[in-house]
Amino acid sequence: MSDCLFARYLTHVRDALRTIMPDLPDAALARVEVTPTRDPAHGDLATNAALVISKAARRRPAEIAAGLVTALATVPGIARAEVAGPGFVNMHLTPAVWQGVARAVLAAGEGYGTSTAGNGVKVNVEYVSANPTGPMHVGHCRGAVVGDVLANLLAKAGYAVTKEYYINDAGAQVIALAWATYWRYLQALGTSVSEAEFAQSVPGGAIQYGGDYLVPVGRALAERHGDALAAPGLRPAEPALWLDTVKTEAVDTMMGMIREDLAALGVHHDVFTSEAKILADGETDRAIAALDAKGLIYEGVLEPPKGKLPDDWEARPQTLFRSTEFGDDVDRPLRKSDGSNTYFANDIGYHADKIRRGADVLVDVWGADHGGYVTRMKAAVAALATDGRPVLDVLLCQIVRIVRDGQPVRMSKRAGTFVTLRDLIDEVGRDAVRFTMLTRKADAQMEFDLDQVVAQSRDNPVFYVQYAHARCRSVLRAAAEMVEKGVFDLSTTPASLGDADLSGLTSDAELALLRRMAQWPRMVESAASAHEPHRIAFYLNELASDFHALWNRGRDDATLRFLQEHDVATTRMKLALVEATATVLRSGMKVLGVQPVEEMR
Structure with missing residues (x-):
């Protein structure tokens, strides 16, 4: 575990309880927590200990709490403890405890908050996994950011993380891509066949992917193959002549485009897994056979879906998975007529492959339109698991509505039907995209306001956080300049500042900032455990707010200003606070994949 102040005092509380009640079982102590108080007036830390161990101890919470208050009075750093409510115990810490937080930050650098709580547990985070049929669009963006930041967060919390992309290259959509690409190929050759005439030979009678992004793909095919994939007269040939070649090259080109788009967003995966390869390697057949060996596969007839009359339903025998044994509402078919x-069967094969590769935890990041798919997939993973491992968690990301001046942004001409991710990045920048996508919980709908995310205002969280870091850096640069001019004789390196006497950091604003920094290690661990990366963006916004508040108070109260021209010791102390703030901001922004700025322009 990291050097987490809350963890240290949790240890003190548990030790005190063992002193008071030596026979208390460890299982009872496991539920004890130490958390920040909601109101600083009520203390700095609170524990639920008396409430959660009352039953095991066979004593009233108030009695346990009173004994705990007495025992905690001797713990270093606790100024006083008091009983609150039905049995909570609030602890007031001495200023020296909070001052020590700045010293701990400066000693650890950006590694402050890095934890071993994950204990090396192997987590596979699969995200984006967009169909390889075109460039990334805004609909993929939120899941890309949520998955990437969650992976970063889990790594900082001590988990062994694999970032994975699942290439859906075996379905009907890829066949549709091949036909659309083939049309662009024929166009590049100069075919006289009209689009309407060509569409008559396309399965379904229409070209599904009509965006201009396929034009260069068609040209590349023409350059590589000439007219070898066309019939005489540059007319469409039989699919057997060209389909596999065009499909493979189109998917490769699209994946190259997707990788470039993701790279522009700062997203890089460790593993790309092909659905076609999963099928070719027999993973799906092996997974179904494994379920069959457990008695979980049978031939049966499903009841009609809710809301359908009997004459709307074709009852027929199907190969079914007993997903109801694992919490699903109905058993699920694995074979089509x-x-x-089915898609579900192929997804079972894919998850079986991830399990075979040794993941302890699987995290899938999906769009909200896949919400009805979650229970059956969790059922399949539970059925394939051994001794309850791995477990599957699915994060659903709601849609993002892009607006300007309060109105929806028009579609991209290049893509044909949607706003591309690259359009968005080019408009507002990578950092703004990544940070803004985490200003709401993933399953909450959000508007991405193009005007707000570039505004230099308090209402723009990415600006607000980066401005706090830039202000920190400006103070440190000003101090360095004063050193060069001979105003100060001090070193502004983090190591030197960490040795400063910090006992003068006692104002409410300074202590509030230190309290917030103390929460960073706990935030890393709790957000990672809950799989909620948006908490990091919220935390950084709160830390920035505390720093801006201190900065603003310094305008009216000269004693709170960071540079005290005639007091080197005080300046050194305050610079330590500034450097610590900047360090925690950078540590958090690194998890978000956001670049800290030195100055605002």
Whole structure:
């Protein structure tokens, strides 16, 4: 575990309880927590200890709390403890405890908050996994950021993380891509066939992907293959002549485009897994066989879906998975009427492959439109698991509505039907995109206001946080300049500042800032455990707010200003606070994948 102040005092509380009640079982102590108080007037830390161990101890909470208050009176750093409510104990810490936080930050650097809480547990985070049929669009963006930041967060909390992208290259959408690409190929050759005439030969009678992004793909095919994939007269040839070639090259090109778009967003995956390869390697068949060996596969007839009359429903025998044994509302089919796999069956094969590779925890980041798919997928993973491992968590990301002047942004001409991710990044920048996507919980709908995310105002969280860091850096630069001019004789390196006497950091604003920094290690661990990366963006906004508040108070109270021209010791102390603030801001922004700025322009 990291050097977390809350963890240290949790240890003190548990030790005090063992002193008071030596026979108390460890299982009872496991539920004891130490958390920040909601109101600083009520103290700095609070514990639920008396309430959660009351039953095991066979004593009233108030009695336990009173004994705990007495025992905690001797703990270093606790100025006083008091009983609150039905049995909570609030602890007031001495200023020296909070001053020590700045010293701990400066000693650890950006590694402050890095934890071993994850204990090396292997977590596979699969996110984006967009169909390889075109450039990334805004609909993919939120999941990309949520998954990437969650992976960063889990790594900082001590988990062994794999970032994975699942390439859906075996479905009907890829066949549709091949036909659309083939049309662009024929166009590049100069075919006289009209689009309407070509569409008559396309399955479904229409070209599904009409964006201009396929034009260069068609040209590249023409350059590589000439007219070898066309029939005489540059007319469409039989699919057997060209389909596999065009499909493979189109998917490769699209994945190259997707990788470039993701790189522009600062997203890089460790593993790209192909659905087609999963099928070719027999993973799906092996997974179904494994379920069959457990008695979880059978031939049966499903009841009609809710809301359908009997004459609307075709009752027929199907290969079914007993997903109801794992919490699903109905059993799920694994084969279609033509004998081919359902999407669900292929996804079972893919998750079986992830399990085979040794993941302890699987995290899938999906769009909200897949919400109805969650229970069955969790059922499949539970059925494939051994001794309850791995477990699957699915994060659902709601849609993002892009607006300007309060109105929806028009579609991209290049993409044909949607706003591309690259459009968005080019408009507002990578940092603004990444940070803003985390200003709401993933399952909450959000508007991405193009005007707000570039505004230099308190209402723009990415500006507000980066401005706090820039202000810190400006103070440190000003101090360095004063040193060069001979005004101060001091070193502004973090190591030197960490040795400063910090006992003068006693104002309410300074202590509030230190209290916030103390919460960073706990925030890393709790947000990672809950799989909620948005908490990091919220925390950074609060830390920035505390720093800006101190800065603003310094305008009216000269004793709170960071540079005290005639007092080197005080200046050194306050610079330590500034450097510590900047360090925690950078530590958090690194998790978000946001670049800290030195100065605002």
